[in-house]
Amino acid sequence: MSPTLHAPTPTPTTLAPSALPLPPGPRGPARLPALLRLIRDPWFGPAALQRRYGDVIRLPVPFAELILLGHPDQIAQVNVAHRERYGRAAMVTDTMRVQGSPHHASWFEDDDGEWARGRKLLQPHFTQKALAELGGLFTEAIVEQVDGWGAAADRGAPLELHEQLKALALAVLYNAMFSRRIGPDEMHRLLTTLDDRMVATTVRTATFPLPGWLPRPRQAAGARGDDWLDHHLAELVADRRAAPTDVTDVLNVLLDARYGDGTPLEDHKIRTEMLFLVIGGHETTAAGMAWTFALLAQHPQIAERVREEVDALGGAAVGPEHLGRLPFARACFDEASRLQGSLVINPKLALEDDELGGYRIPRGATVLWSNVTLHRDPRFWGADADRFRPDRWLEGNAPAAAFQAFGRGPRMCLGKRLAYIEAVCTLATAFQRYRFAPPPNWEIRHQYRMSMGVRGGVPLRLARR
Numbered sequence: 483m484s485p486t487l488h489a490p491t492p493t494p495t496t497l498a499p500s501a502l503p504l505p506p507g508p509r510g511p512a513r514l515p516a517l518l519r520l521i522r523d524p525w526f527g528p529a530a531l532q533r534r535y536g537d538v539i540r541l542p543v544p545f546a547e548l549i550l551l552g553h554p555d556q557i558a559q560v561n562v563a564h565r566e567r568y569g570r571a572a573m574v575t576d577t578m579r580v581q582g583s584p585h586h587a588s589w590f591e592d593d594d595g596e597w598a599r600g601r602k603l604l605q606p607h608f609t610q611k612a613l614a615e616l617g618g619l620f621t622e623a624i625v626e627q628v629d630g631w632g633a634a635a636d637r638g639a640p641l642e643l644h645e646q647l648k649a650l651a652l653a654v655l656y657n658a659m660f661s662r663r664i665g666p667d668e669m670h671r672l673l674t675t676l677d678d679r680m681v682a683t684t685v686r687t688a689t690f691p692l693p694g695w696l697p698r699p700r701q702a703a704g705a706r707g708d709d710w711l712d713h714h715l716a717e718l719v720a721d722r723r724a725a726p727t728d729v730t731d732v733l734n735v736l737l738d739a740r741y742g743d744g745t746p747l748e749d750h751k752i753r754t755e756m757l758f759l760v761i762g763g764h765e766t767t768a769a770g771m772a773w774t775f776a777l778l779a780q781h782p783q784i785a786e787r788v789r790e791e792v793d794a795l796g797g798a799a800v801g802p803e804h805l806g807r808l809p810f811a812r813a814c815f816d817e818a819s820r821l822q823g824s825l826v827i828n829p830k831l832a833l834e835d836d837e838l839g840g841y842r843i844p845r846g847a848t849v850l851w852s853n854v855t856l857h858r859d860p861r862f863w864g865a866d867a868d869r870f871r872p873d874r875w876l877e878g879n880a881p882a883a884a885f886q887a888f889g890r891g892p893r894m895c896l897g898k899r900l901a902y903i904e905a906v907c908t909l910a911t912a913f914q915r916y917r918f919a920p921p922p923n924w925e926i927r928h929q930y931r932m933s934m935g936v937r938g939g940v941p942l943r944l945a946r947r
């Protein structure tokens with residue numbers, strides 16, 4: 483792509499949306515090759531379309547009106563300025579639904595009332611202050627997991643870090659939200675079951691325009707996964723009811739919550755909320771951390787700077803209180819999340835006609851953008867957009883609106899602070915103990931999941947320091 487450092491500003495217009503043209507996009511014989519390209523390469527395929535058609539594109543997808551955005555100004559309109567015109571897209575709400583559950587997690591509700599109730603209930607538990615008070619719990623879970631990596635270092639065998647980081651993310655979430663430690667057998671079952679669930683969800687999302695009744699691969703394993711997870715969470719709730727505590731963790735908050743008429747949340751609803759906090763909080767954070775470790779292993783000089791920053795803590799057990807002293811480690815996580823692209827897509831449904839970039843967005847259209855493309859667009863990130871250069875986050879001019887890892891606006895990720903604390907503390911704890919080396923000639927490639935993983939995992943060799 484020839485780098486253009488200044489993006490054209492989308493054309494604002496005062497015309498009613500109905501008077502505007504639909505966005506351009508591949509039509510006629512150009513449809514099939516464009517569609518195949520998107521299926522083959524959902525990460526960088528959108529960039530090729532943008533070069534040809536601009537920043538608002540009507541995608542050539544059968545049975546669905548999908549509109550791809552490429553400019554942060556239009557994405558900001560969807561997330562913030564025109565927010566009331568957009569809701570969660572069925573592409574997400576349908577594929578995320580727990581099969582057989584009469585409820586949905588509040589995050590997937592279109593109804594602002596239901597969503598707002600869930601957000602108001604849990605937001606206080608995800609603030610910097612509330613999370614800092616859990617400091618010891620973070621440190622405990624992280625140290626235990628990272629110390630466990632030492633056996634591979636002693637054997638001299640490579641360790642697949644992505645899977646380890648999923649276990650770490652689950653341990654942190656269970657500690658922080660449910661005050662609960664996960665045993666080794668339970669961890670193994672949780673990891674495989676959540677993986678089955680997320681693969682099934684990814685398949686459903688990718689094939690969303692096809693009729694719901696069409697059989698799709700991996701759905702049976704996903705449904706079995708939902709069943710097992712539901713029983714597992716029911717046990718957690720039963721254990722807490724049998725031995726109540728007065729901690730103000732997320733589980734107690736859900737158990738104590740009341741609807742407006744004073745009735746408690748139904749048990750099924752409580753489990754659904756719990757499940758989607760686990761789903762929303764573990765794969766995402768683990769994938770972001772996996773990319774960070776992978777990129778640092780590939781860039782030893784940058785890793786050395788993280789080590790220096792970490793060593794300046796003097797070997798202290800790292801907790802949320804150290805975050806202010808680890809700005810470079812944080813910048814590495816930001817930079818890795820940028821290149822990774824976080825969630826594959828974060829689609830929104832147009833609840834009414836709208837105008838974006840001078841085009842009509844018809845009511846009922848699904849509007850989406852590719853974080854991988856946006857995060858690597860040289861118009862916003864400069865000619866070195868594809869390079870791992872954490873310093874760009876410390877120079878004070880990173881284009882915030884072109885970084886959508888956590889979304890933006892009122893529906894921005896609830897767990898963003900938790901994710902930063904977890905990632906930076908994990909990085910620091912690991913760098914205190916080990917050095918990491920990648921296999922020879924190793925390339926990091928995207929793995930198509932709801933959150934972008936690393937294809938083939940992150941098999942690093944660890945050496946104790």
Ligand code: HEM
Nearest residue numbers: 589759762763766767770824887888889893895896897901
């Ligand atoms: C690196 C880690 C993470 C990434 C990249 C990430 C990304 C996202 C994104 C893109 C959204 C959608 C925002 C929107 O619709 O505009 C979201 C929403 C959400 N995330 Fe995260 N997330 C991460 C970690 C977490 C964690 C640790 C939790 C905590 C359990 C969490 C809980 C949620 C919840 C509850 C929502 C729904 C918010 C709402 O609709 O109000 N996330 N996240």
